[in-house]
Amino acid sequence: MTIEFSKKLTATVTPIPGVVLYELPVHGDNRGWFKENWQREKMMALGLPDFSPVQNNISFNKKAGTTRGIHAEPWDKFISVATGKIFGAWVDLREGESFGAVFTAELDPSQAIFIPRGVGNAFQTLEDNTAYTYLVNDHWSADAQDQYTFLNLADETAAIAWPIPLEQAELSEKDRAHPRLAKVDPMPPKRTLVVGADGQLGKALRAAYAGDASVEFAARADFDLTAEASYTGRAWKNYSTIINAAAYTAVDTAETLQGRAAAWAINATAVAQLAKVATAYGITLVHVSSDYVFDGSTEVHIEDETLTPLGVYGQSKAAGDTVVSVVPRHYIVRTSWVIGQGNNFVRTMASLADRGIAPRVVNDQIGRLSFTQDIAACIKHLLEAGATYGVYNLSNDGEPQSWADIAADVYELSGASRDAVTGVSTEEYFEGKQAAPRPLNSTLDLARIKATNFFPQQSRLRLAEYLKD
Template sequence: MKVLITGANGQLGREIAKQYKEIKEIDLILAGRSDLDITKVNEVYSFVNKNKPDVIINCAAFTAVDKCETEIDMAYKINTIGPKNLAIAANEIGAEIVQVSTDYVFDGNMHQSLTEFDEVNPQTVYGKTKLEGEKLVRSFNPKHYIVRTAWLYGDGNNFVKTMLNLSETHKTLKVVNDQTGTPTSTVDLARVIIKLVEDKNYGLFHCTCKGQCTWYEFTKEIFRIKGIDTEVLPCTTDQFPRPAKRPEYSVLRNYMLELTTGDITRTWQEAISEYLK
């Protein structure tokens, strides 16, 4: 099987490639931004027709949530038009497509774990562009896997590394304690994506680690595991105003995984413990 990974230099792209490399019968095509501009339709068609992958896993995205509020055109190009181009190109050669999406498609006001059947209501440009990307992938390629995730960390820049770096220069840190979600390891997400493709289990899926916490609680656990004595103080979102509204509660339930292939993700505590060790 031939697998094309776009956004191959990002956290998730690297992890999927790493896990696929352990499967000998997989032929990988790794495409970073310099190899393939997914926003350019002719470039996408040409690249896909030349390489003829069986599966395209789109890990390319504009994930700078605050920047999306001002760079609106770029957000739509990368998060909406790019997936559309890939979906059409894949469909023309009979290939499948995996589109990675986000908890930001919800408004964060429900205060209960969200399934794939709950109503979406994005409040940010990032959330809106990712939702439209989902819709276009569904429309243009029936062989699709749309996988929503949240609070992702892996090999690259992420919240975990930011907190560890800050702990080296700060005796005290204030961290938001009124946003609740689920920290998710790229290891768990990659495993699920690979299994969905293996099973040809098309459709819409949520995939995060199990459980929930606030950013404050997550930071406390990171420092506990690492034995860091920097004091962590809880604060409110209002104390750190940002251009893009953050979901107050965006815990995703992996309901479709539970009902179909089975949920193979770990608890967020298990995953972060392994990551830090």
């Protein structure tokens, strides 16, 4: 076998999504050769996922013509040849449009290939004494074999042109008995878990992901954020994403002794537990933040602004944000003035308008509403688009308003007079009441989320739709 020395490290995409072929620099002389078989930093720069391998396996094959596969396993693999040469064949056995796609290539020690979970792997040795090696990002176990998906090496649809005909090759009886493509059950995708699925945002996420069997919704009774068993009693390796739609939002009650403990338990301690799980299993964690992490001294808040919370609720949310920010795969979606299905400011104002009540409403807190259907759509967009991990502000668009302005809009859209709403300052409104401090400026800059090609609906239009529905 002749190996080409000193090639440049390059990556080539293949017809199978996620399958990438790498040319490896091999350095040699009269003594033999040396290569960097897997180099995380350089290969990530070329697009290799940071797949966190935990096990290294080697298959030694004594004779040319030894043929193994086609096996799709429930983990990612980085495959290379230690010595010898192989003909490799890979078939996409995942659910989706690319099911059945095929890629073949000859590999010697100067090539490697990344194979995502659910793509069938097979090879045929072209030389004696060939060693086939692969890194995987999950530990092998007997139970894991129940999650394998198999395809027959001789499948007519895949039509793999084996260099050595299968009737002349060395095969196991198990590999000979695997099903044809028409009888293969595709490997389902990893699951997405939505916690807090009974809240306003949770209900919007249920609507956004309606019909998607890979998304699992956990209400409070299904996933107790304060119970250790919630984090230890689940097969997390089968999940790709956690969306945390749960939060303690009783802003004023959070200032009490009991409320303070509850706010920190849900908004910080539970978030730290989710972050620990996400980091350990390479899961993407989506977390929903709040304008209350700021003191409101800045007219418009950008994502990278220093956190300056005023009250217990904001402090607990800021703590949760800080924890999530160190998860390798995370999205923090920062919202303001959330409106969805359930009790909220807009529903309260509409009810008062219907009953002919003239309310006093705060007029010195400025911001924008965030409707839950738009928050849910934004989360889905970030995940599907593979946007850069990090913090994204998300509210509805349009001119910032005060709560009194919004209340007047609700009255007008409900057929009542705008003049029924009287504006008062925050200090006047809460005089004599025990209340948490509020940021006076809650307007979020939306440039970063718009740069991902997500454009939130105008707040006034969404408000009209909400009241009509």
